Amino acid sequence: MRHQLCVMQRRQSHRPELNWADRALLATLLSVIPKARRQGLWLLVKPETILRWHRDIVRRRWADRSMRGKTGRPATRRNIRALVLRLARENPGWGYRRIHGELAGLGIKVAPSTVWEILKVNGIDPARHRAGPTWRQFLRSQAGAILASDFFTVDLLDGTQAYVLAVIEHATRRIRILGVTPYPTGEWTTQQARNLLMDLGEQADRVKFMIRDRGSNFTAAFDAVLADAGIRTVLCSVRTPRMNAIAERWIGGCRRELLDRTLIWNQDHLRRILHQYESHHNLHRPHRSLHAAAPLKPLPQPVDPRSIPHTKTRMRGWPDQRISPGRMMWTRFSARTVSRVRETGPLQVAADCFPK
Secondary structure, eight states, X not given: OHHHHHHHTSOOSSSOOOOHHHHHHHHHHHHTSOHHHHTTOOOSSOHHHHHHHHHHHHHHHHHHHHXXXXXXXXOOOHHHHHHHXXXXXXXXXXXXXXXXXXXXXXXXXXXXXXXXXXXXXXXXXXXXXXXXOOHHHHHHHHGGGEEEEEEEEEEOTTSOEEEEEEEEETTTOOEEEEEEESSOOHHHHHHHHHHHHHHHGGGGGTOOEEEEOOOTTSOHHXXXXXXXXXXXXXXXXXXXXXXXXXXXXXXXXXXXHTGGGOOOXXXXXXXXXHHXXXXXXHHTOOBGGGTSBBTTBOOOOOOOGGGSOOXXXXXXXXXXXXXXXXXXXXXXXXXXXXXXXXXXXXXXXXXHHSOO
């Protein structure tokens, strides 16, 4: 009764509200009072409400104890999880049953379902999906044997249009511009294939595939020249430039970096700038697939920052100093000059200091 009076004496503009401390105290005190005497008590709330509060307090206490990690199935140790992942990574053909058997042979007692759960949580597919390489791994392993070729057009200032044939290596990203012509006939394209084999030399033995589109410029004679050297022609689907994405990407970069920024007069001018761009691309331009290296120029050895000489630049003077345009050295203005700047302006003072 005393605690209820304390609650009523609080300054509240509406119905008195009980906080958790009030509820806990009233529930504790009422639990020791016999049920027969509860009916005669004058309470702020009903006895059923206080009993509900008491049950809620008991439930929260036991729920807090059960959430402390002292009950339930123990977690798998980290070293066992690391061993399961290592076995799955080094043996793509092993499923969770095989990994469980290997662990049992090592004296590690875990359930097969635990092994399955570890693999699933870490995103490792079943063994039948991990047996073969991914598309990224397959393409990277085969990139050294793949060439890609494509034509692109250039509009000249003399009113003509030139066709350029380029070949790029998938592995090294090295570009070879085979030729420029206004009329890309089948005979001309076949001759460019022969020139390509001569440029490759001994490297032609490692090339196995040539990716090209279905344009009429590529004839059966073009494929026959490559087939004699052991190179198989792979045709792209109709209107599917993504099947020759590396060559298309280089053509787009050539247009953005060179052709869209240059006025090309004639074919001789086009050949000259394409030759320069080919040298720049192969010797200087960095590529993400090569870790910022150029196709024909590997990255140098990393430089130790401590071996770089440091030059300390010391700027002496005051805020009213400036660098003289003639001598490129620090000069200090006098107080008279500063006052003249404030009166007549900096342009007039500069004209007086540096006459023509």
